[in-house]
Amino acid sequence: MVRIMGKFTQLRDASRKLQLLKANQRDLALNILADLIHEHSPSLINASELDLKENGESMTNANRARLILDSKKISQLVLGIRQVAKLSDPVGKTLDATVLDENLLLTKVSVPLGVLGVIFESRADVAPQIISLALRTANGVVMKAGSESKHVNSEYQKILIELSTSLEFLPNDWCQIYHQREIVKEMLAATEEIDLIIPRGSYELVKSVSENTKIPVLGHAAGVCHLYIHQSADLEKALNILFDAKLQYSAACNAIETVLIDNSLATTFIPKLITLAKERALELRGDEEFCKYDPSAIQIKSDAWNQEYGDAILAVKVVKDHNQAIEHINKYGSHHTDAIVAKSESAINTFLNRVDSANVYSNCSTRFADGFRYGFGAEIGISTGRIHARGPVGIDGLMTYKYILEGDGQIVADYVGEDAKAFLHLRKTVE
Amino acid sequence: MVRIMGKFTQLRDASRKLQLLKANQRDLALNILADLIHEHSPSLINASELDLKENGESMTNANRARLILDSKKISQLVLGIRQVAKLSDPVGKTLDATVLDENLLLTKVSVPLGVLGVIFESRADVAPQIISLALRTANGVVMKAGSESKHVNSEYQKILIELSTSLEFLPNDWCQIYHQREIVKEMLAATEEIDLIIPRGSYELVKSVSENTKIPVLGHAAGVCHLYIHQSADLEKALNILFDAKLQYSAACNAIETVLIDNSLATTFIPKLITLAKERALELRGDEEFCKYDPSAIQIKSDAWNQEYGDAILAVKVVKDHNQAIEHINKYGSHHTDAIVAKSESAINTFLNRVDSANVYSNCSTRFADGFRYGFGAEIGISTGRIHARGPVGIDGLMTYKYILEGDGQIVADYVGEDAKAFLHLRKTVE
Numbered sequence: 001m002v003r004i005m006g007k008f009t010q011l012r013d014a015s016r017k018l019q020l021l022k023a024n025q026r027d028l029a030l031n032i033l034a035d036l037i038h039e040h041s042p043s044l045i046n047a048s049e050l051d052l053k054e055n056g057e058s059m060t061n062a063n064r065a066r067l068i069l070d071s072k073k074i075s076q077l078v079l080g081i082r083q084v085a086k087l088s089d090p091v092g093k094t095l096d097a098t099v100l101d102e103n104l105l106l107t108k109v110s111v112p113l114g115v116l117g118v119i120f121e122s123r124a125d126v127a128p129q130i131i132s133l134a135l136r137t138a139n140g141v142v143m144k145a146g147s148e149s150k151h152v153n154s155e156y157q158k159i160l161i162e163l164s165t166s167l168e169f170l171p172n173d174w175c176q177i178y179h180q181r182e183i184v185k186e187m188l189a190a191t192e193e194i195d196l197i198i199p200r201g202s203y204e205l206v207k208s209v210s211e212n213t214k215i216p217v218l219g220h221a222a223g224v225c226h227l228y229i230h231q232s233a234d235l236e237k238a239l240n241i242l243f244d245a246k247l248q249y250s251a252a253c254n255a256i257e258t259v260l261i262d263n264s265l266a267t268t269f270i271p272k273l274i275t276l277a278k279e280r281a282l283e284l285r286g287d288e289e290f291c292k293y294d295p296s297a298i299q300i301k302s303d304a305w306n307q308e309y310g311d312a313i314l315a316v317k318v319v320k321d322h323n324q325a326i327e328h329i330n331k332y333g334s335h336h337t338d339a340i341v342a343k344s345e346s347a348i349n350t351f352l353n354r355v356d357s358a359n360v361y362s363n364c365s366t367r368f369a370d371g372f373r374y375g376f377g378a379e380i381g382i383s384t385g386r387i388h389a390r391g392p393v394g395i396d397g398l399m400t401y402k403y404i405l406e407g408d409g410q411i412v413a414d415y416v417g418e419d420a421k422a423f424l425h426l427r428k429t430v431e
Numbered sequence: 432m433v434r435i436m437g438k439f440t441q442l443r444d445a446s447r448k449l450q451l452l453k454a455n456q457r458d459l460a461l462n463i464l465a466d467l468i469h470e471h472s473p474s475l476i477n478a479s480e481l482d483l484k485e486n487g488e489s490m491t492n493a494n495r496a497r498l499i500l501d502s503k504k505i506s507q508l509v510l511g512i513r514q515v516a517k518l519s520d521p522v523g524k525t526l527d528a529t530v531l532d533e534n535l536l537l538t539k540v541s542v543p544l545g546v547l548g549v550i551f552e553s554r555a556d557v558a559p560q561i562i563s564l565a566l567r568t569a570n571g572v573v574m575k576a577g578s579e580s581k582h583v584n585s586e587y588q589k590i591l592i593e594l595s596t597s598l599e600f601l602p603n604d605w606c607q608i609y610h611q612r613e614i615v616k617e618m619l620a621a622t623e624e625i626d627l628i629i630p631r632g633s634y635e636l637v638k639s640v641s642e643n644t645k646i647p648v649l650g651h652a653a654g655v656c657h658l659y660i661h662q663s664a665d666l667e668k669a670l671n672i673l674f675d676a677k678l679q680y681s682a683a684c685n686a687i688e689t690v691l692i693d694n695s696l697a698t699t700f701i702p703k704l705i706t707l708a709k710e711r712a713l714e715l716r717g718d719e720e721f722c723k724y725d726p727s728a729i730q731i732k733s734d735a736w737n738q739e740y741g742d743a744i745l746a747v748k749v750v751k752d753h754n755q756a757i758e759h760i761n762k763y764g765s766h767h768t769d770a771i772v773a774k775s776e777s778a779i780n781t782f783l784n785r786v787d788s789a790n791v792y793s794n795c796s797t798r799f800a801d802g803f804r805y806g807f808g809a810e811i812g813i814s815t816g817r818i819h820a821r822g823p824v825g826i827d828g829l830m831t832y833k834y835i836l837e838g839d840g841q842i843v844a845d846y847v848g849e850d851a852k853a854f855l856h857l858r859k860t861v862e
Contacts, residue, residue: 016761016787098806104795106805113817114787195817216647216818237840244842330447352835356447356545364535364838373846374537374834375529375856386544386626387647388819391834400817403805404783407795409668411675415804425806 007176007186008142008193011115014174015140019112023089025169030085030135032166034078036159037128041074047151048124055122055148062251067149069124077128080378084132087377090395091138097428101421103408110399114195115140117187119209121201122146127156131175133378137398142176142194144187150179188213196398198381203253203308218393220384222308223253224334225366228325228351230342231262235269237363238341239276242314244365245339247282251310253382254337254359254369258305258315260325266293266318273316286316305332322347326354333357336384337369358384358391438607438617439573439624442546445605446571450543454520456600461516461566463597465509467590468559472505478582479555486553486579493682498580500555508559511809515563518808521826522569528859532852534839541830545626546571548618550640552632553577558587562606564809568829573607573618573625581610619644627829629812634684634739649824651815653739654684655765656797659756659782661773662693666700668794669772670707673745675796676770678713682741684813685768685790685800689736689746691756697724697749704747717747736763753778757785764788767815768800789815789822 018026037044048069056064096108116139120126127143134141145153157177164170187194188209197217199209206219227245229238245256261269270293277284284290285298300315305328307315319325329338339361340351348362359369369392371379376394383389389397414421449457468475479500487495527539547570551557558574565572576584588608595601618625619640628648630640637650658676660669676687692700701724708715715721716729731746736759738746750756760769770792771782779793790800800823802810807825814820820828845852 244844248844359834361836364841365843367843386831390831400821403790403822405792410795412796412798413675413679
């Protein structure tokens with residue numbers, strides 16, 4: 001991999017140049033990127049095989065699967081980039097306009113965040129997704145990929161160089177890929193050069209990144225999600241949603257870890273749940289009440305309700321009412337995604353209002369919490385933070401804004417004191 | 432001052448309760464707060480006199496002025512709170528709505544950030560402004576006031592208790608005021624309890640806070656603002672703007688520190704500037720070129736262009752063109768507020784596009800960078816960060832959002848794999 005000297009300082013300049021391109025130039029760059037990845041399929045597949053050969057043996061199946069790049073995955077990648085190319089360009093949009101006074105117009109205009117720092121574990125298909133999102137939003141980007149995927153990421157770096165060479169208008173070095181471990185420390189210390197750090201991977205990665213940088217971090221804490229079965233619930237829907245939310249992909253951060261069951265439903269619902277869980281190889285654990293129905297189940301201690309299993313294990317708790325359910329979720333949850341199953345409109349509204357999470361649902365699976373399912377067209381990650389962006393984050397989360405004020409000589413002294421001129425503050429409609 | 436035990440943990444609960452109030456309940460609380468401050472005028476004035484008596488002697492005039500609370504300042508405070516009461520309530524607004532599929536509606540709804548931590552130096556009129564903004568946005572708030580203003584801030588704490596007592600619906604302890612220095616350390620460590628730290632005061636305060644917390648900080652770095660006089664400038668307007676931007680209030684963060692003058696204007700503009708600066712007691716410093724016109728002026732070394740004087744001192748630099756001016760601003764500025772004076776449309780557009788600051792202006796004073804002048808109705812501060820909020824920050828900067836998804840039993844398994852249902856992703860118009 002080409003290690004570029006001067007590194008991060010060039011990214012800021014490059015990102016400022018990207019921002020000045022026309023939207024159709026960014027469209028073109030995205031489509032040529034898609035073409036190049038398609039053309040490089042054979043060498044990408046070879047590189048991924050080499051990564052697998054060198055590192056695969058000691059890996060779990062899931063991690064090995066992440067290193068594989070086959071023609072099907074490449075087709076998906078290419079399709080994804082072409083879709084990003086079709087997304088409306090987010091740069092330079094007028095978000096707001098106010099006439100402060102005659103010939104004094106204030107506009108709020110969208111601009112890129114600047115430079116992104118993305119850190120991800122060994123995966124063969126993350127880099128092109130990041131590259132396309134950064135290009136669409138005119139952000140510079142430095143990436144640190146897991147070292148086990150170094151061959152495939154070196155191929156992407158070559159493609160990037162080819163892209164910059166073939167399009168004269170594209171600045172050099174707007175996007176850099178590294179795999180050396182030392183670079184992480186440099187990235188986390190680059191408070192002047194990098195505006196946002198995006199760790200993509202396990203909760204441990206997100207946590208360790210957050211603890212070691214002064215740069216804002218966009219990521220999610222543990223995904224301790226809940227499903228609450230209200231006394232008014234349709235039990236068939238409840239079970240259907242429960243198994244989807246837990247087992248459709250149990251390692252996902254939006255899979256549930258705990259189901260809260262209204263006391264009045266316990267005798268009918270719990271035995272059904274136990275039977276179905278056995279059939280589907282789902283391990284149930286629970287509170288004292290639940291263990292009366294399943295004495296062999298592990299009983300959960302009161303301080304262990306915030307555990308993320310990320311596996312086919314589900315905690316079951318019987319709650320005396322709505323209030324207890326909401327309080328449990330706000331106390332033990334990670335404010336990611338929580339759902340209620342209920343027919344009662346008022347129970348649903350109370351839940352949606354009072355549960356303090358990024359995503360709150362009624363009568364559907366928590367697994368819908370995802371940028372693609374939300375229709376964002378692309379996703380950079382999911383945020384459980386409350387600042388800047390919350391929930392699934394699409395291209396909007398990679399933008400900020402600036403205020404432009406255009407006058408014809410106005411000074412502030414005329415607007416203060418005894419004979420002060422008054423501001424008009426006329427809000428103009430935009431688009 | 433009443434020191435409440437349990438402290439910050441109660442704030443989160445209280446903020447969740449605030450959020451559930453109706454908008455007109457928050458309106459009412461704001462108006463009663465204004466009434467109470469008006470009624471307490473005599474004791475507030477007494478308290479401020481006591482603060483002044485105990486601490487005023489060793490203070491500068493400017494700092495002493497900040498401790499004073501007279502009936503005029505109180506009237507302004509009361510008026511300000513009544514204006515905040517009239518601002519449209521920002522809680523629970525539908526920001527976006529998308530039909531994901533039949534009977535599966537996604538809405539994005541505004542919610543408060545949660546709990547704010549505000550740290551400010553000794554001032555007699557900051558607390559009520561913060562209290563009213565927090566109440567309007569339904570955020571809990573903990574404040575650390577400078578210890579020299581402890582008597583007046585104790586009065587505000589009493590008013591808060593009276594407010595909560597007179598309005599049964601208002602949660603206790605949603606707002607806390609401290610003046611003990613130790614509390615700062617506790618606030619900066621409260622990553623679970625406080626969502627946003629807002630330091631209001633000097634750059635040193637902002638810097639020291641940012642360096643000592645993992646909580647996101649909203650504030651501004653040094654205010655190194657620029658005025659660029661393009662060769663097409665109207666020189667009379669340029670001088671008028673220059674003196675307003677520098678001297679109208681030279682300690683403000685949006686006052687300019689440097690003026691960049693196009694080479695072609697140097698011989699006509701600089702002598703005029705020197706004459707006027709003498710009349711108005713403005714000290715000029717400059718580059719080598721400038722010092723040819725004023726040999727007694729201090730010459731600025733190349734690495735000292737990022738200095739914030741915050742006083743009646745202005746740095747002057749002659750630039751050879753537009754590019755050099757923009758590059759100087761992007762390199763040495765603090766990305767706060769920068770302005771061009773020019774008649775050329777293309778010069779203006781290039782400047783507005785390429786200068787990478789929160790506020791970029793043409794033909795008006797940088798001193799307009801302010802939430803009130805922008806028409807926000809209230810201001811919590813100015814941000815030079817790029818994440819979450821940028822430039823002057825009004826009540827919008829104290830809000831976040833959550834996603835609500837309402838279904839009738841939908842599960843994700845139906846939307847993946849071979850016979851996957853397709854999402855509709857129909858964007859609905861809101862308001």
